[in-house]
Amino acid sequence: MTISYTILNHDLAEPVADLINFCFPDMTDEDRYVPEDLILMADIFAEGAIVALKEPRKVVVGFGAGIFTDLDWRNLPERESEILGDFCIHNHDPNGRFYYGSEFCVHPNYRRQRIGRKIYDLRKEVIVRNKKWGFFAASVLQGYSDYKHVLDIYEYLAKVESRDLYDPTLTMQLRNDFQLIGPIHKFFDHPPADHWSAFIYWGNPELGKSNYKEF
């Protein structure tokens, strides 16, 4: 199977919207994407939005996007939407020191084939190329729903971090050299995990920004 990677453009807006909506079935109706959202994203910051295409017919199978922004991880806003702005893109600031990841998904039929890893690698290249400090994101804890009745969020994250438990999202992110900062509650709606997510960071090694506690 050959997968190619490109940046978002108008022609890809509809299939990318369909992919995101399919990959996040718990999303509320008001959060569901329409092609116009992706067109706006392509116009404002296409470089930061990576699309994975299955060759030869170029079927959209993966997507990862984000914005450049300045944020203080010790003092986050209540909701992720305050970081991203309208349509998950309007707060993009070319001068922001960080990349903040908004969407990240791979079609279920194509998972565990390192497409997600490649989408991360290409976004890390965007960060290095633009001399940004690093990559923040809030991890959708897809595995916590199975444990939320027996482990509190701190216990769950400690077990995922020590590799005693596997979380389909966070384990993959830790293996992609992200560091776990800690849990955040109601940053976005995700009922299966009781609205818990995990804040994570990857630092640009070329700028020596790996230790987020320094800033």
Ligand SMILES: CC(C)(COP(=O)(O)OP(=O)(O)OC[C@H]1O[C@@H](n2cnc3c(N)ncnc32)[C@H](O)[C@@H]1OP(=O)(O)O)[C@@H](O)C(=O)NCCC(=O)NCCS
């Ligand atoms: C999170 C997500 C994007 C990952 O995409 P992906 O393409 O499956 O990611 P990768 O293939 O790079 O890595 C996933 C796992 O497959 C494993 N894998 C990849 N190729 C493999 C192979 N040939 N043999 C065995 N395992 C393999 C990876 O090692 C990794 O597992 P591990 O963490 O146990 O090592 C995808 O699971 C998804 O869309 N989830 C739903 C939406 C979501 O929650 N997104 C995250 C929002 S923060």
